Amino acid sequence: MHELTMxxxxxxxxxxxxPDFAAIAEWIKPGAKVLDLGCGDGSLLRYLRDTRHVFGYxxxxxxxxLLNCFRNGVNAIQYDLESxxxxxxxxxxxxxxxxxxxxxxxxxEGIIQEMLRVGKEGIVSFPNFGYWRNRMQVISGRMPVxxxxxxxxxxxxxxxxxxxxxxxxxxxxxxxxxxERRVMSNDHPVQFLPNLMxxxxxxxxxxxx
Amino acid sequence: MxxxxxxxxxxxxxVQIDKPLQLKSGLELASYHxxxxxxxxxxxxxxxxxxxxxALSGNHHVAGVYADKEKSFGWWDNxxxxxxxxxxxxxxxxxxxxxxxxxxxxxxxxxDTRTGKHYGASFPVVTVEDWVETQAQLTEHLGIAQFxxxxxxxxxxxxxxxxxxxxxxKVRHALVIAAAAKLTAxxxxxxxxxxxAIMTDQEFYGGNYYAxxxxxxRGLRLARMLGHITYLSDDSMAAKFGRSLRNEELSFGFDxxxxxxxxxxxxxxxxxxLFDANSYLLMTKALDYFNPADAYAGDxxxxxxxxxxxxxxxxxxxxxxxxxxxxxxxxxxxxxNKMNVSYAEITSSHGxxxxxxxxxxxxxxxxxxxxxxxx
Numbered sequence: 001m002h003e004l005t006m007x008x009x010x011x012x013x014x015x016x017x018x019p020d021f022a023a024i025a026e027w028i029k030p031g032a033k034v035l036d037l038g039c040g041d042g043s044l045l046r047y048l049r050d051t052r053h054v055f056g057y058x059x060x061x062x063x064x065x066l067l068n069c070f071r072n073g074v075n076a077i078q079y080d081l082e083s084x085x086x087x088x089x090x091x092x093x094x095x096x097x098x099x100x101x102x103x104x105x106x107x108x109e110g111i112i113q114e115m116l117r118v119g120k121e122g123i124v125s126f127p128n129f130g131y132w133r134n135r136m137q138v139i140s141g142r143m144p145v146x147x148x149x150x151x152x153x154x155x156x157x158x159x160x161x162x163x164x165x166x167x168x169x170x171x172x173x174x175x176x177x178x179x180e181r182r183v184m185s186n187d188h189p190v191q192f193l194p195n196l197m198x199x200x201x202x203x204x205x206x207x208x209x
Numbered sequence: 210m211x212x213x214x215x216x217x218x219x220x221x222x223x224v225q226i227d228k229p230l231q232l233k234s235g236l237e238l239a240s241y242h243x244x245x246x247x248x249x250x251x252x253x254x255x256x257x258x259x260x261x262x263x264a265l266s267g268n269h270h271v272a273g274v275y276a277d278k279e280k281s282f283g284w285w286d287n288x289x290x291x292x293x294x295x296x297x298x299x300x301x302x303x304x305x306x307x308x309x310x311x312x313x314x315x316x317x318x319x320x321d322t323r324t325g326k327h328y329g330a331s332f333p334v335v336t337v338e339d340w341v342e343t344q345a346q347l348t349e350h351l352g353i354a355q356f357x358x359x360x361x362x363x364x365x366x367x368x369x370x371x372x373x374x375x376x377x378x379k380v381r382h383a384l385v386i387a388a389a390a391k392l393t394a395x396x397x398x399x400x401x402x403x404x405x406a407i408m409t410d411q412e413f414y415g416g417n418y419y420a421x422x423x424x425x426x427r428g429l430r431l432a433r434m435l436g437h438i439t440y441l442s443d444d445s446m447a448a449k450f451g452r453s454l455r456n457e458e459l460s461f462g463f464d465x466x467x468x469x470x471x472x473x474x475x476x477x478x479x480x481x482x483l484f485d486a487n488s489y490l491l492m493t494k495a496l497d498y499f500n501p502a503d504a505y506a507g508d509x510x511x512x513x514x515x516x517x518x519x520x521x522x523x524x525x526x527x528x529x530x531x532x533x534x535x536x537x538x539x540x541x542x543x544x545x546n547k548m549n550v551s552y553a554e555i556t557s558s559h560g561x562x563x564x565x566x567x568x569x570x571x572x573x574x575x576x577x578x579x580x581x582x583x584x
Contacts (some may be wrong), residue, residue: 066553077552087541195238
């Protein structure tokens with residue numbers, strides 16, 4: 001579901017310019033085993049394969065996306081994430097990635113638990129609902145529509161939008177220990193007041209204990 | 210959209226194999242012959258060969274047409290040909306009639322040279338493993354060291370899977386469509402009812418009906434009618450036939466009244482004239498016996514440890530004879546072994562027969578996968 005923020009393209013040169021892909025790739029050790037949940041057209045997986053030499057699978061439910069995964073030559077499995085990751089053994093991946101998909105999932109807590117079970121580390125990215133422009137739109141009386149949240153309230157697949165603070169609270173609840181956080185706005189890193197200034201959030205986490 | 214057309218006029222070829230075949234049953238077949246067809250050109254590196262394995266009632270005539278027979282298109286002509294998903298402009302495609310079949314390879318209806326009579330009931334039970342061995346013999350004959358891909362639907366998918374276990378070095382890709390790693394009890398049950406229909410036909414004569422110059426036509430017809438029901442879905446039958454009547458009014462009798470009855474009887478009759486009942490028995494047994502996990506205490510993941518191929522697994526949502534659940538079992542075993550595998554669960558209302566249908570999305574998936582296979 002990468003298209004939730006930006007227009008995907010299969011042109012490698014363009015993919016390389018996608019800062020959200022680059023942000024995730026920086027966290028991935030070369031040669032790692034990666035599971036990309038809600039992998040869209042497989043661009044991220046292909047990018048990780050080409051730049052990080054990962055071995056991995058994408059999981060995708062949408063037919064058109066799956067076909068594009070095939071065209072991109074990445075391993076793609078058509079499963080419904082909502083029913084869990086029962087086909088994947090515990091601790092069988094170095095990283096389980098959920099890139100801009102969390103907010104569209106029904107079983108939010110369930111998928112975080114499954115990521116912690118299957119992967120040594122989890123990586124989640126999502127649009128920050130607490131971004132100041134979103135807040136402004138709500139204050140002005142309308143649901144936010146922006147680059148990171150391109151849908152109207154009535155046609156959005158996003159059913160579980162959250163802020164940085166919300167997600168960190170969920171991590172505590174799920175016994176997920178946050179290893180690293182990155183916040184971006186218009187493709188640039190954000191250090192100052194991230195929950196207000198950040199458009200996109202990235203988290204790397206592991207099981208506690 | 211690429212310009213796609215039929216593979217054109219094709220001619221079956223024969224090969225005699227005199228190397229004795231050790232069958233899984235413990236029996237031996239001293240010699241046999243195989244009929245096959247090829248489409249496209251084998252490249253100089255001999256690296257673009259694709260084997261198509263057929264299902265229960267299929268044969269070597271996968272694509273193209275016979276010169277002397279109008280409309281005699283191969284059973285997968287919509288999938289295999291120039292510009293088609295399995296593109297014969299790129300790949301050298303081979304179709305072979307399985308041993309025990311009735312379309313030209315040695316089978317129960319063939320003459321046993323030792324006795325001068327039809328094999329009949331004396332033809333040994335053959336398994337998917339045995340078929341892979343015969344296909345390997347043909348491969349050797351053609352001078353092909355490794356397949357770019359082996360492709361099969363249903364029982365054909367089982368052969369593609371088995372190839373990757375028996376000859377891991379000789380298969381780069383396996384396309385396993387609407388198949389299963391083993392049949393369920395329900396599936397075996399359907400096969401047994403089909404076999405019982407044939408074997409209890411008075412014209413069966415214990416499998417030696419050739420000597421009596423007759424055929425167990427009624428039994429084979431029933432077997433096919435039963436099979437056909439299970440290859441379709443409730444929805445597709447409802448859409449195609451519903452409760453339509455042949456005549457306007459009910460006749461309150463037992464003749465053909467509903468269109469579905471007429472259709473099934475026609476299919477059964479057609480099949481009974483074209484197929485050998487003993488071959489049907491053998492094919493259903495091969496289906497029942499297939500279970501690569503058997504040698505690993507039921508652990509399918511363990512069975513795939515030797516495999517090296519990349520896999521495409523496809524299933525169809527309305528297929529209840531080889532349901533998506535069966536394909537997911539294969540996918541799970543491949544994931545456990547960290548094999549390259551892709552899986553699609555294709556929305557279709559055509560039941561098990563979906564794998565033979567020219568459905569755009571299904572063909573796009575196969576095309577996309579095949580396009581990424583280097584030759």
